[in-house]
Structures are given as structure tokens and as C-alpha cells.
Amino acid sequence: MRENRCKGTNIHNLLRVLRQEGGKAREEECIGRLPDDFRKAVQYGAVVRGGWYPIHWYRTLHATAQAVGMGPGFPRTVGKISATEDLSGGIYSVFLRVVSPAFIISGAARLFNRYYELGTMDIVESRPGYVQAKFHECYGFDHNIWQDMLGGSEGALVAARASDVRVRIVEGGGDGDDHATFEAYYREGRRDSVP
Incomplete structure (x- = not known):
């Protein structure tokens, strides 16, 4: 492979x-x-x-x-700052003022392969205030990359105006693991707030 x-x-x-x-x-x-x-x-x-x-x-x-x-x-700091800054600037800042965190979550799986060539991300469950995602076949990932992705998940939710964001790995996500399950709890933020 x-x-x-x-x-x-x-x-x-x-x-x-x-x-x-x-x-x-x-x-x-x-x-x-x-x-x-x-x-x-x-x-x-x-x-x-x-x-x-x-x-x-x-x-x-x-x-x-x-x-x-x-x-x-x-690594988690890298992911969070990168996602927050990438999504809060330019045209994205206008777009994020009118969409919900749920909308961002629905597109996350498509965005994953813009950053990593191999691997898939599936949203297993998504409801207001909660999301669970599974990652498969992420060959070559280690603990640091998983933590980077965890921070990126948090940053994307913050950029979408979610508050009280808590993201954690519930399965996998260690050195040599090609899979992980993340879950996030958050509160919907105000649409008119400034990030």
C-alpha cells in the first residue's frame, strides 16, 4: 500500500x-x-x-x-488556530454568519479529503449540540496528527459560532491507529456575533 x-x-x-x-x-x-x-x-x-x-x-x-x-x-493548538483562522477570514466569514454548526458538520466529510489523500470521514450522528464522526483508513496518522484534527474540529465549530465546544476522541486516535471516533458537544452561538 x-x-x-x-x-x-x-x-x-x-x-x-x-x-x-x-x-x-x-x-x-x-x-x-x-x-x-x-x-x-x-x-x-x-x-x-x-x-x-x-x-x-x-x-x-x-x-x-x-x-x-x-x-x-x-498539535491540538495547530488544528484549532488553523481551522478558526482559515474559516473566519475572507469570504468564509460572511458565509459563516448565516449558517449553523450543523451545516458545517454536514460538509466536513467532503472537506477531509482536501487535506489528506487517503482515508474517509463519516458523520455517524448529528443533532443540535452533538456530533459523532468516524475516520477510517487514515494510514500514517499518529497521535499528533489525530490531536491536530481534534483541534481542527473544535476550531471549525468555533468558526461556525458554536460555543462551549468540547471535542474528544472516544476510540482509536493513537500512534499507528488508522481509525478514530470523535465526538463533540457544543451550544449554538448567535448568528450576529463576531468570532
Whole structure:
């Protein structure tokens, strides 16, 4: 079986959040510690947002960010900040003012494969204030990537004006797991509020 790949957007977002949260020096230290092929691709601009890259690069980037001091909670922070900022800016901000979290959830499965080449996401249950999603065949994921996705799920709900968001993994989602089940509890936010 071929290795899974992720979009360059994931790599760019992680580096952006690393720079925001840890500073330029920590970002440079992280990049400097990457394996040669990956380091050169980042330094010379060969990693483009729309390109596909080996999932092991993303695993390595997460692990290296933690090794330079970002800590074990960093992957979830990356996911949450990336999703919130990506969805709260530009045309999306206008769109999110008129849709509900349930509408965002209904489209989540389609969005999943814009970021990861292999794997599927199914919404198992969705009702006001609750959603459960199952991920299958997510080859090459590790604990850090699952935590990144958990944070992204939280960030997407926050961007859709949900409040009191609590997201957790109820099954799978560890090192070497190609599957996970997430559940989220939230309250519907006001449509006229500012994120």
C-alpha cells in the first residue's frame, strides 16, 4: 500500500502557528532540524499549499516542533488556530454568519479529503449540540496528527459560532491507529456575533 499524503496547506499552517506561538527563532530551529530533503523543500519554497506531500513529513514536523519546546499540546493548538483562522477570514466569514454548526458538520466529510489523500470521514450522528464522526483508513496518522484534527474540529465549530465546544476522541486516535471516533458537544452561538 502506498503511503498517505497531506496537503502543503497543513505544513504551511503548522509553520505559521509555530511562528505565531513560538517565535521566528523557534520556527527556524525546527526547520533546521528536519531531515535534509524536507528541510530543503521548506527552505527553497518547494512545499506549496496545493501540493501533496508524504504524511511522514507532517508527522516529523509535529514531532520536531515539540522537540524545540512547543510541548505535547501543540498539535491540538495547530488544528484549532488553523481551522478558526482559515474559516473566519475572507469570504468564509460572511458565509459563516448565516449558517449553523450543523451545516458545517454536514460538509466536513467532503472537506477531509482536501487535506489528506487517503482515508474517509463519516458523520455517524448529528443533532443540535452533538456530533459523532468516524475516520477510517487514515494510514500514517499518529497521535499528533489525530490531536491536530481534534483541534481542527473544535476550531471549525468555533468558526461556525458554536460555543462551549468540547471535542474528544472516544476510540482509536493513537500512534499507528488508522481509525478514530470523535465526538463533540457544543451550544449554538448567535448568528450576529463576531468570532
